[in-house]
Amino acid sequence: MLVYHPAFDVYHGVFRALLLLENAPNKSMPFDALRIVDLYFLFPYLLADFEFPRGAGRRGRQLAGTRSRFNTLPSPKTFVSQMQGLHKLISAALAGRGLIQADALKDGNVERTDNAFPEELLRQATSEDTVLAAYLGSTLATIPLLGKDGLKARSRLMEFRYDPT
Incomplete structure (x- = not known):
């Protein structure tokens, strides 16, 4: 049986990445930050487990009440x-279309x-997509990655203990 899920759809991923980048300051973020905020775009209820920095949590907790339209993990x-x-x-598809910089991607940034x-x-x-992307791109993606x-530490989604600081 074939089951469709937008998380595994490259075209939907391109849509999500562009929407998140459009809302990020300087329209760029580290590749791993894009991976993390993309997960929260797909599954906003996971924001309930995020450790928000001071001043960033009120809106995040509101969005955490948003059920995923896709599934649970x-x-x-x-x-x-x-x-x-x-x-x-x-990222390679976006770079191939000239929508992100290939040189920055080699350095681990999506620009x-x-x-x-x-x-x-x-x-x-949808309006829900734009509200969520605006918050994730302008707030969560601006938190330093390491x-x-x-x-990475606040989301507890990637190993951070051995990151250079």
Whole structure:
């Protein structure tokens, strides 16, 4: 039996990545930050387990009440790990279309180019999508990735203890 899930759809992943990058300051974020905020875009209820920095949690806790339109996860940490290959494919597709900088991607950053956001994709975003992407891109993605107070540590989705600080 074939079951569709947007998390495994490259085209839906491109849509999510562009929406998140459009809402990030400087339209860029580290690759691992994109992986983490993409998980929260797909499964916003997981925000309930996130350790928010001071001042960022009120809106995050409101969004945590949003049920996932897609599914629930038995292990978010395992899911993020399994999605790494798909995220690399999504990034490569965006770089191939000239929507993100290939050189920055080699350095572990996902950075939008000045090429226009495809309008037909933007029209596909629901108001819920835009609100969630705005919060994730402008708030969570701006938390430094590394260290004991970084995004990896706060989300508890990736190993952080051996990160250089």
